[in-house]
Amino acid sequence: MALAMGVQIQLSIWLAQCDAARRRPALGRAIRVAGLLAALWAGFSVIDSFPAYQRRIPSSSALLYWVRGGGLAWCFATTCALVILALWRRVPQFSGARRGFIRTAGAALVAAPFAAMGFGILVERRDLRLREVRVPLPGLPKDLQGLRLVQLSDIHLSPFLSEQELARAVDMANELRPHLTVVTGDLVTSPGGPLEVCLRQLARLRAEAGILGCLGNHEAYARVADEATREGRRLGIYFLRKEARSLRFGDARLNVAGVDYQPMGGEYLVGAERLIAPGSTNILLSHNPDVFDVAAIQGWLLTLAGHTHGGQVTAEILDPSLNPARFFTRYVYGLYRRGPSLMWVTRGIGTVGAPVRLGAPPEVVLLRLCAT
Numbered sequence: 001m002a003l004a005m006g007v008q009i010q011l012s013i014w015l016a017q018c019d020a021a022r023r024r025p026a027l028g029r030a031i032r033v034a035g036l037l038a039a040l041w042a043g044f045s046v047i048d049s050f051p052a053y054q055r056r057i058p059s060s061s062a063l064l065y066w067v068r069g070g071g072l073a074w075c076f077a078t079t080c081a082l083v084i085l086a087l088w089r090r091v092p093q094f095s096g097a098r099r100g101f102i103r104t105a106g107a108a109l110v111a112a113p114f115a116a117m118g119f120g121i122l123v124e125r126r127d128l129r130l131r132e133v134r135v136p137l138p139g140l141p142k143d144l145q146g147l148r149l150v151q152l153s154d155i156h157l158s159p160f161l162s163e164q165e166l167a168r169a170v171d172m173a174n175e176l177r178p179h180l181t182v183v184t185g186d187l188v189t190s191p192g193g194p195l196e197v198c199l200r201q202l203a204r205l206r207a208e209a210g211i212l213g214c215l216g217n218h219e220a221y222a223r224v225a226d227e228a229t230r231e232g233r234r235l236g237i238y239f240l241r242k243e244a245r246s247l248r249f250g251d252a253r254l255n256v257a258g259v260d261y262q263p264m265g266g267e268y269l270v271g272a273e274r275l276i277a278p279g280s281t282n283i284l285l286s287h288n289p290d291v292f293d294v295a296a297i298q299g300w301l302l303t304l305a306g307h308t309h310g311g312q313v314t315a316e317i318l319d320p321s322l323n324p325a326r327f328f329t330r331y332v333y334g335l336y337r338r339g340p341s342l343m344w345v346t347r348g349i350g351t352v353g354a355p356v357r358l359g360a361p362p363e364v365v366l367l368r369l370c371a372t
Contacts, residue, residue: 061192062159065355069160072354073117076313080113120313120358125160125351128169130176131363137281137301138340140371143250144281149367150178150207153287153306154186154348156218157198160355166201169349172364174206180247180254181207183237184306185216185261185287187228189352195224196231203235209247211237214258216287216307218352225260240285244275255280257300262288264328273298289331289345296341303343304367308332310347310360333360 150173157166173181183205187198205211213232219225229239238245240258247254255277262268268291269284276282282301284291289305296303310333311323325332336343349362 065159069355073356077113077117081110084109120356124361125357127361129361129363132366135367135369136372138372141252143252145371147369148178150176150181151346151365153184153346156189156350156352157194158189161350163197169364170201170204176366178207180209181205181211183213184285185214186218189218191222193222199231212256213239214285215260217261253280255282258285262291264290268294290329292343296338305345306348312360314359
């Protein structure tokens, strides 16, 4: 919080020292007042984003959601702008036309993070894509080769993702005519979230072998895990909570198990090895991808996860380390292998915190199983 507020104050001080503000004292005072208000906004947004506070704030409050989410996006943009400005202030000053060019270029660079945030909020956040992934599994039975699994994850139905947008994702999934559809957690974000609406849309999913899923950390934050399980089952959506389902395709069996959210840094998948069915192709649904090392040791052939949103705001096109999710896990997005075991981590559909996606567009995933 202190860092976020300090960025706003420092940025306002530097802007107030520009030539235009010095020539017009009223402008300088306005910049300082705006900086103070921005600092208060940033502090509120950061504090209010912690799960302990989200448990007490209903997601039905759309205004609060956008105030908090906009504040977090503003914090990110202003931090980038401050770094750019700090570097730009070291550029030697010139006179004449060259000085004017340098000022214009500097202003454009400082404005770039705000433009990027705007693009992420207004465009990329809504740019739902279909991702097709070939998943080569060793020893895959002939009757499972070509099996189509569709994965939806991290829906976060809230003021940041409308029912119409979720309906579009459901329609996209159904058009793929999957053999099995899985939902890997985070249906809503916080207490008061539209769980009933989310489940109603997910109940429209169609797949030959049905709809299975697991629960994420936000079901725990919102205290709706039991309700989601009960109401989901009534609608034909089976959230697997340390349990497994055996599905037959021809002469082959697919054993799909699910676990509740595994808190990061804890002891992962305790007892989950008992859910493995010998002679079957074993798939694990776990919202948290950090379990993969343990899942591979236990013998799960394929793990499907979400949770990271692919970083949600990334600049991996410039450098792989420029992804905030890498501070928490090395399993951020994509297909990972450990021995014979594989894991797919999806970017999911919705957003949490700031209503922005940048470099990590939302997706519905089609996984095609094949033999190695």
